[in-house]
Amino acid sequence: MELNCVQFLENKTILVTGATGFLAKVFVEKILRVQPNVKKLYLLVRASNDEAATKRLRTEVFEKDLFKVLRENLGDEKLNRLLYDKVVSVPGDIATDEQLGMNDSNLIERMQKEIDIVVNVAATTNFDERYDVGLEINAFGALNILNFAKKCVRAQLLLHVSTAYVCGEKPGFLPENLIFLEDIRNEDGLRLDINFERELMKERLKELKEQDCSEEDITLAMKELGMERAKLHGWPNTYVFTKSMGEMLLGNHKENLPLVIIRPTMITSTFSEPFPGWIEGLRTVDSVIIAFGKGVLKCFLVDVNSVCDMIPVDMVANAMITAAATHAGGSKVHMVYHVGSSHQNPVTFGEIHEIAVRYFTKNPLRSRNGSLITVSKLRFISSMALFSFYMTLRYKLPLQLLKLIDIIYPWRKGDKYGDKNRKIELAMRLVELYEPYVLFKGIFDDRNTKSLCANQKEEESKNSEKMMFDFDPKVINWGDYLTTIHIPGLITHVLKR
Template sequence: MELGSALQFLDNKSILVTGAAGFLAKIFVEKILRVQPNVKKLYLLLRATDHKSAMHRLHSEIIGKDLFRVLKEKCGKNFGSFISEKITLVPGDISHEDLGIKDSNLVQEILNEVDVVVNLAATTNFDERYDVSLGLNTFGAQFVADFAKKCVKLKVLVHVSTAYVSGERTGLILENPYSMGETLNGVSGLDINVEKEIIEQKLNELRVEGASDKEITRAMKDLGIQRARFYGWPNTYVFTKAMGEMLVGEFKGSLPIVIVRPTIITSTFKQPFPGWAEGVRTIDSLAIGYAKGKLSFFLGDMDSVVDLIPADMVVNAMIVAMIAHASNQPSETIYQVGSSMRNPVKYCDLQDFGYRYFSKKPWINKDGKPVIVGRIRVMDSMASFHRYIALRYLLPLKGLEFANTAFCHFFQGVYCNLTRKINFVTRMVDIYRPYLFFGGIFDDINTEKLRMAAKSSLEENDMFYFDPKCIDWNDYFMNIHIPGIVKYIFK
């Protein structure tokens, strides 16, 4: 696998990026513009009704972010004109055919000009409405593949999925594709079109019953979890992403396809600068809850490996894979991008990093007082977790509720604070339970081959680093990641 020069490959190329306002997509766009200003065009597909609203999203959600400060410094006063020259906004929606692009001239331009399609559009909410998640993560993936097949100059389609399409598998999890209708628990009968019909039938029933928007949303969320668990997946997100992979594989035709499966994505390791983060991501929601005093007990196996990978490494792997598979040869290659094989970190390490950091630099609450943190008490089973909650919190809460009523709501503040703490922890456990005892290690033999190819034949190997072995997790968490989420995410 000879890679040559990444910058030469990107020179004068046109790339369509879907989901362009997403976390990874922004980092991808910034990287391309910063390292190869001679890229011809980036077509950024944004969910928007028209060009004006797409332009607003570009400025408020993408180039207006601190992520772009290095590029702004590099361009100086020419930043605005550079962006105007290199970026074409595409209002659309991948859950529709032709990606929901209404401008027929723009559609034709993209089909004639695009060399690479990168699909980053997704909803990552674990308990998203099933209709929304199926539309974006599943059928959206098919619509992107269908669109890519019509691009006359296309060299490769990069589809970004998640390593957790594996569900709750244990042991070594291989970089294998999903066949159509495959399930995790062996239950037969998974038909993606039938899943769509089930949704439509349920929505019709709810409308006939006169259900409110809130009731419909709740029913759609419940349906997604129910259907996911019926076939062996823990939540709607990973279920619909797995079905998306199935459709991409089924309808790829003669396309060269790369499927990238990142694990838990964290803040940037090096570029454009260390520690940039956005949105409350998986482990960060726990860190925020802990720092703010909402998390004093939790559930999980402290010796289990948590597979983390910085966002810039994922983007670099995407770019190198894109270069490696840019051809006219039909193919489908899967790259699992994570750290559990090469440089594992355990949950107990994360707990220790959080305790040490917030003990030295406590969060200052809205009253101007530092929040004192302690070691989290961690239960090793659901039974012990529920028993602990009942004895430590639910019984005192009942007594407090009675006292609060008897003493004219004198204890209202304490009562509400305790209730919020219980609700927060139980919600976190419900959402993340499958990953708190995760027993899988993600094989990355394809990714390692890609790393070796980059090391031996990519001229700019240092610019497109994605080897997790180089990460000192203690240094990364204490000096990069936690300071980053405190700066960009804590509110």
């Protein structure tokens, strides 16, 4: 068991899928910053050829503000040399086949000879994704990654990033348990058959195409099918259902390959590295925070006493590296780590609201005409039935939720989806999608993660004065983090103000 993460990364060859995603690029940046003597990083991105893959990595990863510390430390010339020497852009798609959509046989052969660690971060995270897309990426894409990893003769570990919410809507204390396919039965006692789900999806897709449906109608029908199948088997949406199936397929087919599953909760902006507050896009509760700050949200469906389980992205990356260093090459490894805060350092939605009120009262945003926006406390409604009644009674749906929709889905001028009826439809769908999380009653047990973190702290205390791979949620002061790091980060990196 290896615990010194910096030493572990030295001379390692690592494949990372989903390399242009938020978490993956933080993971890659951390490795390059702390261990420039990593042997090689193969970064798989969806692209048609080498040139397109290289361009995507340059524009969507290495030119981002995230890399400014590395750039300042090394200078442009040395950083470019480091990227040239260590990074290989790989055009591919995990949903395609066991070759991950790669066409270069020489590259495939080289990768399978060299790769030590496979890290799967690729996923579609849309709650109501098309069922065909969700299945092929989150479920069978994970299986493709596993089968590719098995062909890597030096492979010591497959580290797969899932989500803590594969638990569905279960309340109470949620242990870091594996999900076994044979244990999944719906209310009628019907067992889940993943291959049947795939065939059902393909048959429905074939029917829609034979009926000459438009792409828009096919998309809507496949989204509805995903939500229908998810709810039939006990999950609230297509995203967590397909991620759960991915875990089950990995567990059933892993054989002797060491497997670690990282289950983060809601991932937020960087806590400290490479600098505090870096974020891309509106994530988790961020859309509500920004809508509130803009003064367009007066009420929302939420239980103020429910815990909002958040964890900074750099802590997730640190947990990933530490878990890889700990378990690489281990025999019969099949470990799960919940990476979150609800057990050791919980913060409720009500507390987040109070923090946001204080922040935007002291630091108001400006409207388009330059005037300061005054915020007032939200009206919280704790059940879907009461929320629907309130919206209908007060005629607030077009006023409140449509403005929130405008923030989450910025409409292009002349976009037919920007009409009022479409916004109302999206608004109600948004509330339904968020309902399981804003009313969530679960607390994620993290004893595995806590033990991993404690061992890492002990190891680092022997060799360094500074924690380089900290992921202890107890160090987060939520009031300070939200007001001095996270919300300013949203304003700087998302709102660009």
